[in-house]
Amino acid sequence: MKLDCKHVWEHISEYIDNTVDAKLRREIELHLEHCEICSAILDSTRNILILTGDGRTFELPVGYSKRLHERLKEEMERSEPEPPVGKPK
Numbered sequence: 001m002k003l004d005c006k007h008v009w010e011h012i013s014e015y016i017d018n019t020v021d022a023k024l025r026r027e028i029e030l031h032l033e034h035c036e037i038c039s040a041i042l043d044s045t046r047n048i049l050i051l052t053g054d055g056r057t058f059e060l061p062v063g064y065s066k067r068l069h070e071r072l073k074e075e076m077e078r079s080e081p082e083p084p085v086g087k088p089k
Ligand SMILES: [Zn+2]
Pocket: 004, 005, 006, 008, 031, 035, 036, 037, 038
């Protein structure tokens, strides 16, 4: 099984929270090793979580996380013009 970017994005917050199962976690790590886009997304998502986790959410730009997720959603929709059934590798 090979993860695509979309799949990684769907699970990225669980990945950071450490709530993905070990197998999926490994798949994500493998993907991150060769995908700059997902690595960058992971970095920025992690920064947000560190700030919010510290109780200093007021330091965050308002709507930053929301915008990021909207952006990801747009990318997901745009990156898959064809139906997922019978998708080539
Ligand atoms: Zn990727």
